[in-house]
Amino acid sequence: MKRKLFIKYFLATGIVVIACLTLMMMIMTVVYSKYISDSKYQTLRRSCNSVAEYYEKEPEGITTFSARKKVHFIINNLSHVSENNMFITDTNGYITICDCDEWFHNGRCEHTATAISTKTLESTKKSGGQITDLGIYSDQRYAVTADIKDSDGLVVGTVVATCPISGLSAMFESIGRIYIFSAIVPLLLLFVALYIITNRMTKPLKLMSNAAKAMAKGDFSSRIPVTSNDEIGDLAASFNDMTDSLSRLESMRKSFIADVSHELKTPMTTIGGFIDGIIDGTIDESKEKHYLMLVSEEIKRLSRMVNSMLNIARIESEEFVLKPSKFDFKETVLNVVLSQEQRIEAGNIDIVGLDLFNSITVNADKDLIHRVVYNLVDNAIKFTDNGGSITFKLKFDSNQLVFSISNTGKGISSKDLPYVFERFYKSDKSRSANKNSTGLGLYMAKTIIKKHGGSISVKSKENELTTFSFTLPIGL
Numbered sequence: 001m002k003r004k005l006f007i008k009y010f011l012a013t014g015i016v017v018i019a020c021l022t023l024m025m026m027i028m029t030v031v032y033s034k035y036i037s038d039s040k041y042q043t044l045r046r047s048c049n050s051v052a053e054y055y056e057k058e059p060e061g062i063t064t065f066s067a068r069k070k071v072h073f074i075i076n077n078l079s080h081v082s083e084n085n086m087f088i089t090d091t092n093g094y095i096t097i098c099d100c101d102e103w104f105h106n107g108r109c110e111h112t113a114t115a116i117s118t119k120t121l122e123s124t125k126k127s128g129g130q131i132t133d134l135g136i137y138s139d140q141r142y143a144v145t146a147d148i149k150d151s152d153g154l155v156v157g158t159v160v161a162t163c164p165i166s167g168l169s170a171m172f173e174s175i176g177r178i179y180i181f182s183a184i185v186p187l188l189l190l191f192v193a194l195y196i197i198t199n200r201m202t203k204p205l206k207l208m209s210n211a212a213k214a215m216a217k218g219d220f221s222s223r224i225p226v227t228s229n230d231e232i233g234d235l236a237a238s239f240n241d242m243t244d245s246l247s248r249l250e251s252m253r254k255s256f257i258a259d260v261s262h263e264l265k266t267p268m269t270t271i272g273g274f275i276d277g278i279i280d281g282t283i284d285e286s287k288e289k290h291y292l293m294l295v296s297e298e299i300k301r302l303s304r305m306v307n308s309m310l311n312i313a314r315i316e317s318e319e320f321v322l323k324p325s326k327f328d329f330k331e332t333v334l335n336v337v338l339s340q341e342q343r344i345e346a347g348n349i350d351i352v353g354l355d356l357f358n359s360i361t362v363n364a365d366k367d368l369i370h371r372v373v374y375n376l377v378d379n380a381i382k383f384t385d386n387g388g389s390i391t392f393k394l395k396f397d398s399n400q401l402v403f404s405i406s407n408t409g410k411g412i413s414s415k416d417l418p419y420v421f422e423r424f425y426k427s428d429k430s431r432s433a434n435k436n437s438t439g440l441g442l443y444m445a446k447t448i449i450k451k452h453g454g455s456i457s458v459k460s461k462e463n464e465l466t467t468f469s470f471t472l473p474i475g476l
Contacts, residue, residue, distance in 0.1 A: 047075075336377050
């Protein structure tokens with residue numbers, strides 16, 4: 001797997017983290033800026049109100065030089081304490097008192113010849129404070145004003161307090177640098193952790209991709225380690241289950257092809273050998289009929305096997321639909337047994353239990369159920385020893401019938417027992433003990449019973465008894 005998913009996830013998460021940190025920094029800057037601005041305005045406002053209140057309480061007003069020096073002393077101290085600049089203007093906007101030392105010594109300074117627009121002073125007073133250069137500064141400043149009134153309440157001047165914003169900008173730049181440098185180490189740790197987590201999350205997907213490519217080439221050995229108990233872990237477990245299923249299906253496919261090839265090759269070889277013998281004269285003319293009958297039997301067996309395979313394919317297909325109808329199960333069993341009467345008599349087989357059967361009506365596919373019973377009876381007859389017995393049992397239990405058929409004889413070994421319902425299975429590995437067997441009868445029986453919602457099983461004790469049983473919902 002290319003690392004596109006890893007890179008996308010890593011970059012996307014990293015960008016989100018950086019964007020969140022940047023947004024947080026911007027929000028903090030705005031909030032802190034608002035807080036600093038409000039604090040500055042409050043400080044300037046208190047300074048202006050203090051000077052204005054002093055004027056209102058000063059009986060001499062601001063007409064004498066000594067009174068103005070007292071005012072200078074006040075605004076000079078306030079300026080140094082608050083790190084502001086303060087001055088007083090007359091009603092026309094001309095600066096009359098300044099907080100600078102030059103004014104203290106001379107009663108005038110470079111600023112006293114400067115006039116501030118009365119409109120600017122008025123707008124600053126109405127807004128409660130604003131950022132402006134007042135027309136006299138080269139830089140922008142926080143500015144606040146307050147009216148000075150005499151004892152009669154008439155406005156005789158204006159107190160102006162300013163503070164440069166350049167210092168605050170420098171402070172914000174310092175704060176930003178501190179924030180960035182302090183975030184570098186956590187960001188590095190975060191990206192390391194993000195790299196590890198992202199790699200851990202995408203590693204199973206990479207392994208799945210490689211395993212899928214291997215499966216496409218026929219290798220089903222790869223499994224994905226389940227290292228977490230989350231959605232990725234569930235996906236890995238499901239992928240392993242799917243791989244196991246595909247592996248089993250592949251094994252079944254190979255086994256099926258091998259079995260079919262063997263089942264077809266054996267009779268074809270026999271047929272070919274007999275035909276060649278007749279053609280080249282190896283077989284005497286007096287025995288030709290005998291060998292032609294053997295060829296006919298092999299052809300019939302091939303036909304039965306092909307028909308069985310077609311029937312199984314039809315039943316296993318998703319399009320197949322059962323054709324249920326009501327019928328007496330007892331009657332079906334009796335008809336099958338009667339049809340095999342000659343074989344039963346030829347083997348001196350004793351039939352037990354049919355006289356105890358009760359009629360049980362079921363709603364199922366009659367032809368398919370007949371095939372199941374026929375296959376089980378046929379199997380029992382083939383493997384019952386001469387002079388042995390076949391026992392039938394039928395009972396009704398919890399809305400389903402339970403049917404069993406037992407035969408005496410050699411039985412099935414414990415190692416073969418788990419495989420008797422597999423297609424083409426024969427306990428006789430030489431495959432020559434029963435020439436009429438296709439190895440599909442029990443597999444077909446299992447498939448039909450499962451289609452009806454029932455179950456089928458087998459028990460066997462070697463050299464004594466073998467019992468096949470199945471349950472079938474009556475479905476009325």
